[in-house]
Amino acid sequence: MNETPAKKSKLRRYIVTGLITLFVLALLGGTGFMLFMKIKFADFQPPMEPANVILSPVVPYEFKDTIEAxxxxxxxxxxxxxxxVTETIKAINAQEGQFVAKGTSIVDLISDQEQATLDQASKSYGRYNQLVKNNLASAEKRDEEQASFNVAKAQLDKRKIVAPFDGFLGIRHVNVGDVVQPGTVITTIDAIDPIKLDFAVPEVYLAALKQDMPIEATSAAWPDTVFKGKIYVVDSRIDTDSRAIMVRAIMENPDHKLKPGLLMKVQIIRDVKTSLAIPESAIQSAGQKKxxxxxxxxxxxxEKVIQTGQREPGVVEVTSGLVAGDKVIIEGQMKxxxxxxxxxASEKTLQDIVQDDAGYSIPRKQDSLRNDFKITPKDPAAATTEPVTTDGQAK
Structure with missing residues (x-):
């Protein structure tokens, strides 16, 4: 018996509906199974290899309370x-840059006439001195001859330019044969060991300034060298324009690295204390928590919560939370x-870390000093620098 078109259409609807229902049930079943497996194995973690870390021990460290200038x-x-005097240069006896002792002859001027006058005055004085001893001349006449001798000697001495004290000669501005006059600059001389350092300190630190306080100084010329000294004198008055007081320190300079006019960054050491310290890289911060x-x-x-105190480049004081000998992670915390x-993987001491940071920072420190001191090289490709300005003000 043949089916009618209406029955065929109804059968197709049943088949399609059944297929859709099976698909939805399969989809829901798969989703439920995946959710079950995820919940069941939520706490499961595959085994992991231990992370490589670098440690540094907690050690006592010397912190300095300083004033900068x-x-x-x-x-x-x-x-x-x-x-x-006005005269012609006869001889140059000392070279530029040479160290000379007090009284060393630097330049001789032509002195033939003065030498002859001195010789004559010497003979005349000797003759009258003998006559006085023989009661053949008056003591007054002998004294006159002695005065003439002293004047002649003084005139001769003016033609012998000598070092007034021990020191290094600067650049010479004259040559043999030049005619010099009173006031003509021949050269300069500087005593530079020990050497002085002048700097201005804001008046708010006046109560802290005392004679013999230790200081440390650095320069763009020697960025990796710290020069040490002590306060020699504090000025008797404060500059009313800058509201700062001048301080003079004295430093040993045996290798003569420091030259007059060199600009320096100064740290006056007010207090020194020893506390536990760790590298700055060991600290993890979350808000106020460290x-x-x-x-x-x-x-x-x-994980240990700590309290921190004073800081120095790369180093942090720990006031609580750690004890000496604890070993903290300085690299690898994120793993x-x-x-x-x-x-x-390894251990590094605090001293090693500070030295590594110092070595790495030398080029940056040179740039910083150039900026702070307004120093620019004559040639951008040159390695040397030349200071051009200074205001003498405290930082």
């Missing part, structure tokens, strides 16, 4: 050597956590 080197003794990861003898990580086991 900018100063200029001056010679302990300095003079501009000039002629006192913590570190400490690794025990069993290589387990423990581990509280309670985890770690693999200790």
């Amino acid at each position: 900018i100063g200029t080197i001056t010679a302990s003794e300095s003079a501009t050597i000039t002629a006192t 913590s570190v990861f400490v690794v025990g003898a069993d290589k387990k990580v423990a 581990t956590g509280d309670g985890a086991t770690v693999h200790i």
